[in-house]
Amino acid sequence: MPSISLIKTAGGVEDLNSDGQDSIGDQITYTFIIKNTGNVTLTNANLSDAKLSLTNVSVSPSTLSPGEIGLYTSTYILTQVDMDAATVTNTAVTEGTGPAGTGKVTDTSDNANYDGKYRDWETDRKSTRLNSSHEFVSRMPSSA
Numbered sequence: 001m002p003s004i005s006l007i008k009t010a011g012g013v014e015d016l017n018s019d020g021q022d023s024i025g026d027q028i029t030y031t032f033i034i035k036n037t038g039n040v041t042l043t044n045a046n047l048s049d050a051k052l053s054l055t056n057v058s059v060s061p062s063t064l065s066p067g068e069i070g071l072y073t074s075t076y077i078l079t080q081v082d083m084d085a086a087t088v089t090n091t092a093v094t095e096g097t098g099p100a101g102t103g104k105v106t107d108t109s110d111n112a113n114y115d116g117k118y119r120d121w122e123t124d125r126k127s128t129r130l131n132s133s134h135e136f137v138s139r140m141p142s143s144a
Contacts, residue, residue, distance in 0.1 A: 002098030003038035004064075006047065008109040013078065024080055032072040032109075034094045036064035042096035042105070045070050049109075051090030052076055064096065 014027045030052065036042045042064045046056045052074045059070035082088050092109040 001038050002040050002042055002096065002102045002105045003036070004042060004045070004094055004096045004105045004107050005035045005037045006092060006094035006107045006109050007033045007035075008049075008092050009033070022078065022083075024078055024083060026078045028076045028078070028088065030074050030076065032059065032074075032092060032094070034059050034064070034070040034072070034096075036066055036068050036096065038098070038105070039066050040099050040102065041065050042098060045094065045096040047072060047092050047094045049074070049090055049092035051088075052092075054092070056095075059094075 009031050011029045011031075013022045014029065015021070015023075016026050017023065030049075032047055032049075034045055034047065036045075043062070045059045045062045045064050047059060048055050048057070054074060057072060059072045061068070061070055064070055076088070076090075078088070093106055094109075095104055095106045097104050
């Protein structure tokens with residue numbers, strides 16, 4: 001039976017302008033891990049994430065044997081909207097095609113909530129948890 005899973009992780013904010021703060025133009029790197037959790041080979045494994053402007057992007061490899069993992073990495077640049085909201089929220093979806101007659105399978109990203117300062121992400125992300133809508137929510141500290 002075909003089955004697929006998707007986990008999306010986010011690194012901390014990369015301070016591209018070296019101002020020591022999370023600000024417009026800084027970057028978040030997302031890693032997508034797609035796993036064939038079924039017992040048949042999946043083809044055309046891809047993912048979509050509207051926030052990152054990704055639509056049916058092939059993962060590598062795009063053909064996954066049972067238990068095999070495909071990966072994709074993308075970046076997101078913080079905007080004024082993100083700063084005003086003090087959050088970055090997005091959800092990804094993956095899809096793969098099983099053998100003839102078994103159809104397509106999909107999964108929505110299981111993502112962590114991160115509550116705290118971005119700079120502490122690497123230390124604190126082990127304490128992340130899933131929320132009911134499977135959205136990744138990063139909270140930026142309010143400006144002083």
